[in-house]
Amino acid sequence: MATIESGTEIKIDVHGHHEHEHHHEESFISKYIFSQDHKMIARQFLITGVIWAFIGVLFSVMFRLQLAWPDESFPILETLLGKWAAGGKLAPNFYYALVTMHGTIMVFFVLTAGLSGTFSNLLIPLQIGARDMASPFLNMLSYWFFFLAGMIMLVSLFISTGPADGGWTAYPPLNALPQASSGSAFGMTLWLLSMAMFIVSSLLGGLNYITTILNMRTEGMTMMRLPLTIWAFFFTAVLGVLSFPVLLSGAILLLFDRHLGTSFYLSDIYIGGQPLTNAAGELLQGGSPILFQHLFWFLGHPEVYIVILPAMGMVSHVLATNSRKPIFGYSAMVMSILAITVLAFLVWAHHMFVSGLNPFIGSIFVLFTLLIAVPSAIKVFNWIGTIWRGNINFTPDTLFAIGFVSLFISGGLTGIYLGNSALDIPLHDTYFVVAHFHIVMGLAAGFGLFVGVYHWFPKLFNGRQMNNTMGYIHFWITFVGSYLIFWPMHYLGMTGVPRRYFQFSNFETFNVYGDLNVFISIAAIVVFFAQFVFLINFIYSALYGTKMKTLNPYLSNSLEWTTPIEPGHGNWPGAIPPVYRGPYEYGKNGTDFVPQHLPDNAIWPKDEKETKTELA
Amino acid sequence: MSTVTLKRTQRIHPKKFALWLGIGTVIMMFAGLTSAFIVRRAAGNWVEFELPPLFYFSTLVIGLSSIALFFAEKAYKANRHLQYRNLLGLTLVGGITFIILQYAAWMQLASYGILLRGNPSGSFVYVISGLHAAHVLGGVVLLGFFFVRAIPKPDPVQELLSEINPERSLGIEMLSVYWHFVGILWLYLLLFFTYYK
Ligand code: HEM
Ligand SMILES: [Cu+2]
Numbered sequence: 145m146a147t148i149e150s151g152t153e154i155k156i157d158v159h160g161h162h163e164h165e166h167h168h169e170e171s172f173i174s175k176y177i178f179s180q181d182h183k184m185i186a187r188q189f190l191i192t193g194v195i196w197a198f199i200g201v202l203f204s205v206m207f208r209l210q211l212a213w214p215d216e217s218f219p220i221l222e223t224l225l226g227k228w229a230a231g232g233k234l235a236p237n238f239y240y241a242l243v244t245m246h247g248t249i250m251v252f253f254v255l256t257a258g259l260s261g262t263f264s265n266l267l268i269p270l271q272i273g274a275r276d277m278a279s280p281f282l283n284m285l286s287y288w289f290f291f292l293a294g295m296i297m298l299v300s301l302f303i304s305t306g307p308a309d310g311g312w313t314a315y316p317p318l319n320a321l322p323q324a325s326s327g328s329a330f331g332m333t334l335w336l337l338s339m340a341m342f343i344v345s346s347l348l349g350g351l352n353y354i355t356t357i358l359n360m361r362t363e364g365m366t367m368m369r370l371p372l373t374i375w376a377f378f379f380t381a382v383l384g385v386l387s388f389p390v391l392l393s394g395a396i397l398l399l400f401d402r403h404l405g406t407s408f409y410l411s412d413i414y415i416g417g418q419p420l421t422n423a424a425g426e427l428l429q430g431g432s433p434i435l436f437q438h439l440f441w442f443l444g445h446p447e448v449y450i451v452i453l454p455a456m457g458m459v460s461h462v463l464a465t466n467s468r469k470p471i472f473g474y475s476a477m478v479m480s481i482l483a484i485t486v487l488a489f490l491v492w493a494h495h496m497f498v499s500g501l502n503p504f505i506g507s508i509f510v511l512f513t514l515l516i517a518v519p520s521a522i523k524v525f526n527w528i529g530t531i532w533r534g535n536i537n538f539t540p541d542t543l544f545a546i547g548f549v550s551l552f553i554s555g556g557l558t559g560i561y562l563g564n565s566a567l568d569i570p571l572h573d574t575y576f577v578v579a580h581f582h583i584v585m586g587l588a589a590g591f592g593l594f595v596g597v598y599h600w601f602p603k604l605f606n607g608r609q610m611n612n613t614m615g616y617i618h619f620w621i622t623f624v625g626s627y628l629i630f631w632p633m634h635y636l637g638m639t640g641v642p643r644r645y646f647q648f649s650n651f652e653t654f655n656v657y658g659d660l661n662v663f664i665s666i667a668a669i670v671v672f673f674a675q676f677v678f679l680i681n682f683i684y685s686a687l688y689g690t691k692m693k694t695l696n697p698y699l700s701n702s703l704e705w706t707t708p709i710e711p712g713h714g715n716w717p718g719a720i721p722p723v724y725r726g727p728y729e730y731g732k733n734g735t736d737f738v739p740q741h742l743p744d745n746a747i748w749p750k751d752e753k754e755t756k757t758e759l760a
Numbered sequence: 761m762s763t764v765t766l767k768r769t770q771r772i773h774p775k776k777f778a779l780w781l782g783i784g785t786v787i788m789m790f791a792g793l794t795s796a797f798i799v800r801r802a803a804g805n806w807v808e809f810e811l812p813p814l815f816y817f818s819t820l821v822i823g824l825s826s827i828a829l830f831f832a833e834k835a836y837k838a839n840r841h842l843q844y845r846n847l848l849g850l851t852l853v854g855g856i857t858f859i860i861l862q863y864a865a866w867m868q869l870a871s872y873g874i875l876l877r878g879n880p881s882g883s884f885v886y887v888i889s890g891l892h893a894a895h896v897l898g899g900v901v902l903l904g905f906f907f908v909r910a911i912p913k914p915d916p917v918q919e920l921l922s923e924i925n926p927e928r929s930l931g932i933e934m935l936s937v938y939w940h941f942v943g944i945l946w947l948y949l950l951l952f953f954t955y956y957k
Contacts, residue, residue, distance in 0.1 A: 278774035351781045359774040389785045390792035393891075397796070400887055405877035408800070408884075422877055430805045430879045435796055442792070 178288075180280035181713040185287050186266035187604055190597070192294065193258015194682070198675070200249035203242045205672050210234045212658075212665030214647045228306065236646045240309035241327050243644060245301065247312030248335070252342055253297075255451040255589045257290045260384075263454055263596045264353050264377040266603060270704035271371050273362025273721060275714045278355040282348045289345035293338045300334035308335035311644065313440055316409035316433045320401045321420070333402065336395050343388045343395075350381035350388075357381075362703070363722035368478070369740065371702050371727040372471060375478050376457025379485040380450050386489070387446040394439030407431035437499055441492035448585050449488045452552075453481060455592020456523060459545040461727075462599050463527055465700045466542040467534025468736060470728040472526040480519035480526075487516045497565040498572045506565045513563035520556050524549060535731075537698075540615030541598035547623045548591040554627075555584025558634065573644070576637025579630045587626045594619075594678070600704075601685065602697065607709035608689030609697070614681040618674060625671035632660050701739045702727045779934050783941050786895065790888070790945065794952055797884050801956060807879035808957050811950075812868035815889075818861035819950055822896070825854025826943040833936045841923060845910040851939070852907050855900040862893045885953060892949055896942050902935055 179185060206225075209218055210233075217232030228238035265283065269276055277283045300307040309327030310319040314335065322329045357370075357378045370378075397408040405422035410431040413420040420428050464471040471477060493501055493509040501509075527549045536542060558580040562568050571577060601610045637643075641654050648654040648661070696705035703723070707715050721741035729738040800806075832847035866886060874882035909928070913919040922928065 278778060282778075347782075347785055351778045351785070354781055355774045355778040359772070359777055385781060385785050386788050389789035393789050393792040393796070396891070397793075397887065400876075400883065406880070406883040406887070407877075408796075408880050426877060430807075432800055432803055435800055438799060439792060439796060 178284060180276070180284045182265045182269050182276050182280065182283060183603070183711065183715075185283055186262050188287050189257055189261035189265060189290070190604065192291065193254050193262060193593075194679070196249050196253040196294065197258065198679070200246050200254055201672055201675065203246040203249070205669055206234065207239055207242045207246070208665040208668045210239055210646070211648075212662040214649050234646075237309055237326055238306060239646045240311075240325070240644070241307050241331070244309050244311055244327070244335075245297075245307050248297070248308075248339075250586060251312060251447065251451065252339070253290075253294060255585070255593070256346065256447070257342070259589060259593045259596070260377065260380050260450060260454045261287070261290065261349060262593075263373070263458060263600070264349065264381070266600060267371075267373050267704065268353055268356050268377055269360075270603065270707060270711075270715060271374055271702050271727075272357060272360065272365055273703050273723065274356060274360040275716075275720070277352045278360060279352055283352050286345045286348035286352065289341050289348065293341035293345060296334050296338035296341060300331050300338070303330055303334070305329045305331055307331040313444065314395075314398070314436075315440070316398060316401065316431075316436050317413055320398055320409050321413070322402060323415075333399075336399055336402075339395055340392065343392045346384050346388050350384040353377055353381040354385065362720045365723040365740075368475070369723055369726045371457075372460040372474070372477055372481075373454075373457040375481055376453045376460075379481050380453045383446040383450050383453070383485055383488060387443040387450075390439055391443035394436055394443075397439075398436065401431070409433050409436045434496070434499055437496050438492070441495045442489075444495065445492040446488045448581070449484055451585055451589045452592070453484070455548060455589045455595070456481070456552075458592055458596045458599070459527065459548045460523075460530070461702070462541050462545045462595050463530050463549075464728045464730065465698055466539060466545075467531045467536045468730045469530055469534040470730055470732070472529030472532075473522075474726065474728060476522055477526055480522040483519040484516060487512055487519070491516060491563075494563055494565075494568070497568045503565075510563060510565050514560065517556065517560055517563075520552075524553055524556070539598070540610070540612060540619050541595050543616070543619045543623075544591045544594040544598065547619065548588050548595065550623075551583050551588040551591060551626070555580055555582075555588060559584060570640065571637060573642055574637035575633040575641050575643055578643050579633035579637060582630045582633075583626075587630070591622075594622075597682070599698075601689075602692050602709075603704055603707075605686040605689070607691045608685055608687075609692055610685040610689060611681050614677050618677045618681065621674035621677075622671055625667050625674065628667035629664050629671060632664055636660065696739075699737050701729060701737055703740055706739070706741055773930060775930065776934055776937070779937060783938070786941075786945070790892070790949070793884070793888050793891070794949075797888070797952075798956065800880055800884070805879070807874075807881045809869075809872060809874050809882065811885075811953055811957075812865040812872070814861055814865035814868050815950060815953075818858050818865060819946060821854050821861060822858045822943045822946055825851045825858065826940050828854060829936050829939050833932055836929070836932055839923075841910070841912075845907070848903065848907050848910055852900065852903040855896060855903055855939075858896055859893055859900065862889060862896075865889075881957075888949060892942070892946055895945070899935075899939050899942055902938070906932065906935060 221229035305326045400406040407428040410428040490512040494513045829851040835843040
């Protein structure tokens with residue numbers, strides 16, 4: 145091997161001997177299970193995330209059945225859930241358990257770990273030109289803590305009192321008192337343990353991402369030459385590192401309240417006329433449930449941006465690449481992510497407008513909340529500017545990226561309604577909020593996940609590509625179907641239909657919307673089945689998909705396409721290519737694209753030439 | 761094969777950088793807890809009490825152990841290995857004493873009738889100082905690990921190799937950053953408790 149690297153380069157490499165790495169015959173365990181290769185860890189995150197996604201979405205289909213046909217019985221539910229759906233009808237408390245698990249799984253396991261974990265791991269080293277993460281070992285631990293969190297949550301589904309059922313936000317007193325509901329007993333304890341493991345996983349991952357991006361970029365890769373994906377992962381990690389510890393402290397106090405008789409969040413609770421006491425017989429008093437809301441939403445709001453920023457980054461990257469145009473306003477894109485990151489820490493109380501917030505404080509939070517619309521709008525404008533008159537390749541990844549922009553606009557607009565405290569008072573805890581956050585977060589970030597999977601599939605699975613036809617079918621059903629599910633919910637919410645109700649048929653005012661609920665549920669079921677098109681495509685393509693024939697099938701500028709089709713541990717067999725330019729030089733001076741590693745006066749390296757002529 | 765010479769500007773070592781970030785997360789956690797304290801205190805129904813005097817002793821002990829570690833690191837850099845080992849041992853003893861003193865302080869607090877259960881003003885002190893002690897315990901485990909490694913090896917060549925190992929020097933630097941941090945964190949917490957009783 146004739147690789148020549150400087151001394152410092154080797155010193156910062158944790159293994160030090162990367163040039164020889166791919167000569168090792170790695171054992172099955174070190175290659176596939178306790179792997180420290182960032183690409184394998186990315187795969188582990190993705191596959192685990194996809195499995196959780198199917199579980200989480202299946203839960204939502206179950207409770208949509210209940211909402212649409214409250215009087216019907218579904219024997220299949222009894223088959224699946226046993227005593228929780230005796231006679232084929234969902235037990236009311238299990239409805240709440242399903243809603244809670246759905247929310248937790250989707251927000252944390254799918255959209256945080258599955259999305260940011262997968263693509264931060266895959267793309268950070270590949271796109272900045274590094275052999276691996278700063279600490280591959282901590283990176284591996286990050287996955288295994290996530291795995292453990294998932295296992296604990298899974299176990300909680302099967303215990304006799306059932307999983308946590310007090311909502312994904314885990315508000316006390318409901319979730320602080322084991323006697324409050326069956327899921328608030330052992331299920332909630334497991335939920336908290338699982339979240340603690342998850343927080344550790346996120347922190348380990350985040351520390352690594354930030355360190356790697358700041359310290360391990362290849363020669364010439366200045367910060368302002370980073371692909372927008374990397375900027376997005378960077379700020380995502382910053383958000384996580386600053387906000388998850390606060391959630392952890394909130395959760396620790398909750399554990400103390402639940403198990404050690406403190407009353408941080410509990411005060412003057414009467415059950416059946418009797419005041420509640422702790423194990424020592426003392427009155428529980430002096431606590432404040434609002435305190436938990438502050439601690440929770442201090443993470444909770446940044447968390448929604450943790451979910452959406454990686455999707456934004458990937459959408460920006462894919463839109464520029466696939467419309468063969470430079471990204472519109474690169475530095476404005478970076479600045480707006482920065483602004484979103486800063487503002488994300490200043491708006492948490494907009495989730496608490498009706499929790500008894502001082503109205504003066506509320507108005508400050510209204511101001512900051514509405515300010516977030518500015519950087520959000522800049523990003524939307526720039527995405528549209530990017531594809532405007534572009535030479536767009538309408539591949540599934542592009543379609544999902546455009547779908548993302550559409551959803552982000554629709555969902556962002558309703559955010560502005562909710563951000564006004566006066567409007568939020570009637571809309572809070574209605575289906576309007578459900579519509580808002582599913583469109584802007586659930587769907588948009590989900591689309592971001594699809595963008596990433598369709599686009600970077602060859603980098604995930606040894607150069608194999610996904611099938612486009614199935615991609616189109618998947619896109620159109622999902623795109624149209626998602627709007628059909630969530631758009632009508634705005635109307636339900638505006639008429640005051642509350643969220644988290646098990647059944648509406650007993651309410652004069654709300655039972656008139658039965659048909660709409662049936663409509664929504666049918667759309668949900670159709671979209672659910674459409675995801676199997678994706679799943680089949682995913683599994684089939686990972687095993688038998690057509691291999692890409694050139695190194696750079698999308699004629700992309702970024703560095704990940706300079707690695708071999710099946711990169712080994714260490715990514716580049718030779719030296720890491722240095723970088724001479726930004727990542728979005730498309731359509732400049734009559735050339736279709738100029739990869740980042742090409743010097744100004746370069747003669748095209750051999751493989752690039754092949755790529756060019758093959759497509760000419 | 762062509763050669764690319766990489767000129768890498770000397771940045772902070774990535775592992776050390778990650779440590780600083782990790783310290784940032786710990787700071788956020790305690791910032792979360794102490795702001796919860798302030799928010800809760802402002803809501804009234806707050807029992808005031810005196811801090812147990814043992815807290816001041818433990819502060820002194822962890823401060824001295826920090827100083828010991830500071831000189832231990834100097835000794836290591838100056839290749840005075842015996843002195844390094846002794847000072848490291850002293851730091852370790854200081855760390856263990858600190859944890860014992862914290863425990864004794866909780867007992868003292870309990871003897872005033874301020875229990876973990878009860879008004880949150882007391883619960884906060886237990887929980888926050890307990891979480892801090894857990895971080896100190898992590899440091900103690902690391903100190904113990906470095907202390908064991910500092911015991912000379914019978915084979916002089918091995919001994920020399922391990923003494924000049926750059927990884928180890930980095931480890932000691934990181935350990936001392938962490939240890940000074942938990943000391944300063946305790947000082948902050950003590951001042952916080954004293955000020956905001
Ligand atoms: C223009 C930007 C946005 C504004 C002004 C905004 C505003 C709001 C407000 C005021 C609420 C509270 C509604 C209530 O509970 O009464 C809310 C809820 C929510 N928003 Fe947004 N939002 C915006 C963008 C986003 C984005 C980008 C995401 C995620 C990616 C998001 C995710 C959520 C979630 C998950 C909830 C509900 C949490 C729950 O109660 O379970 N929002 N939003
Ligand atoms: Cu929010």
